[in-house]
Amino acid sequence: MNWLPLWLACGLLTFAIRYSFIALEGHYRPPSWFVRWLPFVPIAALTAITVPELLLVSGKLAIGTDNPHLWAGLVAIAVAARWKNTLLTIASGFIALGLIRWVG
Amino acid sequence: MPTSLKRSSAFLLGVRALLPMLLGVAPFGVIYGVIALQSGIPPLAAVLMSSLVFAGSAQFLLAQLIGAGAPALLSVGAVGLINLRHALYSASVAPVLHALPRRWKLLLAYLLTDEAYAAAIPHLLADPKSPTAHWILFGSGFALWAGWQLSTLTGVLLGAQLPADLGLEFALPLTFIAIVVPLIDNRARLVAALVAGVVAVLLVTLPYKTGLFAAALAGLAAGAFFGEKR
Numbered sequence: 631m632n633w634l635p636l637w638l639a640c641g642l643l644t645f646a647i648r649y650s651f652i653a654l655e656g657h658y659r660p661p662s663w664f665v666r667w668l669p670f671v672p673i674a675a676l677t678a679i680t681v682p683e684l685l686l687v688s689g690k691l692a693i694g695t696d697n698p699h700l701w702a703g704l705v706a707i708a709v710a711a712r713w714k715n716t717l718l719t720i721a722s723g724f725i726a727l728g729l730i731r732w733v734g
Numbered sequence: 735m736p737t738s739l740k741r742s743s744a745f746l747l748g749v750r751a752l753l754p755m756l757l758g759v760a761p762f763g764v765i766y767g768v769i770a771l772q773s774g775i776p777p778l779a780a781v782l783m784s785s786l787v788f789a790g791s792a793q794f795l796l797a798q799l800i801g802a803g804a805p806a807l808l809s810v811g812a813v814g815l816i817n818l819r820h821a822l823y824s825a826s827v828a829p830v831l832h833a834l835p836r837r838w839k840l841l842l843a844y845l846l847t848d849e850a851y852a853a854a855i856p857h858l859l860a861d862p863k864s865p866t867a868h869w870i871l872f873g874s875g876f877a878l879w880a881g882w883q884l885s886t887l888t889g890v891l892l893g894a895q896l897p898a899d900l901g902l903e904f905a906l907p908l909t910f911i912a913i914v915v916p917l918i919d920n921r922a923r924l925v926a927a928l929v930a931g932v933v934a935v936l937l938v939t940l941p942y943k944t945g946l947f948a949a950a951l952a953g954l955a956a957g958a959f960f961g962e963k964r
Contacts, residue, residue, distance in 0.1 A: 633779040636806050640796060640813040641786040648820045649843035655828035665825070667958045672819035673923050674930040674953030676910040678946050679795070679816075681931030682938050683907040689938065699904060706908050710915035717758035719912035720905060727904060 695734060702727035744866040748873020751853040759790070759849060759878065760885040762909065765902045766793055767889020773801030777890050784886040788879065789847065791913075792816045793886075794906045804943065812943070815950060823851040827871065830862045838868055845875025848913070853878075926957025 651660075684703040685691060693700060706723035713719075739747070763784075770780035775797060783793055792813045799809045823846050831839055853874040858867050918924050930953025937945025 632806075633775065633800075634782075636796075636809065637779070637783050637786040639806075639810045640792065641788070643810060643814045644787055644789050644792065644817045644820070645844055647814065647817050648824050648846040649840065650821055651825035651828045652831055652839050652843050652846075655832045660825075663958075666961065667954065668822055668825075669917070670923065670926045670954045670957040670961075671950075672822075673914055673917055673926045674957065675815045675818065675946075675950040676791075676914045677927040678930040678934040678949035678953060680907045680910045680914070682934050685935055686938060691935070699907075702904070703907060703911065706911045707915055710912050714916040716755075716909070716912040719915075720758070720762070720908045723904065723908040723911070727901070 698727055698730040698734065701730055739864060739866050739869075741866050741869045744864075744869035745873040745876075747857060748854050748870040748875070749877040750873075751857065751870075752849060752874040752877040755849045755853060755878070756881040759881055762790055762905060763882050763885025764889035764892065765905045766790065766797065767886045767891070768893040768896055768900075768902055769794065769801075770797040770886075771890060771893035773797045775800060777894075780890050780893075781887055784883055787813070788844070788882070789813070789817050789820075790882065791906065791909055794909070798903065798906070799943070802943075808944065811947065815947065819848075820846060823848075826855065827851070827858065830858050830867050830871075834868055842868060842871055842875060845872070845879055847875070847878055849878045850875040920961075922957050922961035925960040926953045929953045929956035 654660075680703075684700050685693065685697075687697050687699075702723050705726035706719050709715075709722040710719040766784075767780060770783070770793075771777065775783075780797075783796070787793055787796065795816060796809055796813055799812060804812075824843065827842070827846070831842060834842075850871065851874075854871040857870045861867065914927065918927055930949050933952040934945060934949035937948055939945075940948075
């Protein structure tokens with residue numbers, strides 16, 4: 631695997647995103663629709679990655695007891711909504727997964 | 735008053751604000767190191783990714799995509815998609831950093847992560863005109879950088895000795911849940927999440943996870959459309 635060019639490409643892109651508005655400050659004002667749309671980006675992107683991970687098992691929809699990740703994920707969603715704490719959310723998901731596997 | 739804050743005090747203020755977050759970041763970094771090795775990434779490459787890319791959840795996804803044999807261009811696109819949220823932080827800190835020399839802007843942009851931003855921004859907003867405000871962000875950014883390098887290195891060193899079936903990959907969706915759920919504070923954002931999730935499941939059969947991009951765009955458009963209508 632030719633990893634160094636791939637790492638550099640990903641790193642440069644990430645850096646460009648972080649530098650973007652810092653570099654533009656004072657030279658350019660982004661259009662208002664762009665500023666209004668920006669907050670939806672992380673929500674749409676991360677949810678698109680997460681939901682299939684929770685709902686599918688080997689590429690097939692699984693919403694029963696054969697899918698412990700779904701139920702553990704729902705516990706984590708509830709914890710995240712209630713406490714808004716990253717560490718607590720991740721820990722609750724792993725603990726729920728462990729309990730579900732132990733019981734089932 | 736914060737205006738009289740010395741450089742060293744501002745730096746340490748930033749470090750102290752970040753330290754509690756390392757509790758969450760360190761296990762995540764260790765898990766990244768383990769998963770990177772399990773995805774077939776050489777140990778040196780796994781360690782170097784932490785300084786060259788330096789973005790936790792993107793590194794996770796990149797490792798998993800490589801493990802799944804995804805093409806390079808798609809992997810770069812996925813990393814960009816995940817990290818696009820950092821443009822928000824860039825816009826937010828830009829006015830505070832406006833008068834600094836370019837080398838400072840380059841350094842602080844490299845260090846601008848979720849955690850560094852979250853730790854420093856309350857202090858930056860409290861006194862944005864302070865001549866040492868950027869040292870607070872540097873303190874937070876540096877503390878996270880050091881913690882991330884150490885924890886991912888630990889994961890790579892441990893990784894070779896751990897069994898492959900620990901189920902640690904579940905940390906990625908859990909982390910995304912922890913980021914996204916608190917962001918959903920109105921109906922337009924909920925619509926964006928629901929549409930993105932449903933479309934992602936419908937398009938999951940598309941090769942190399944390309945359905946993710948379509949799903950993210952659909953969610954973005956749905957959320958923006960719903961937000962404009964109201």
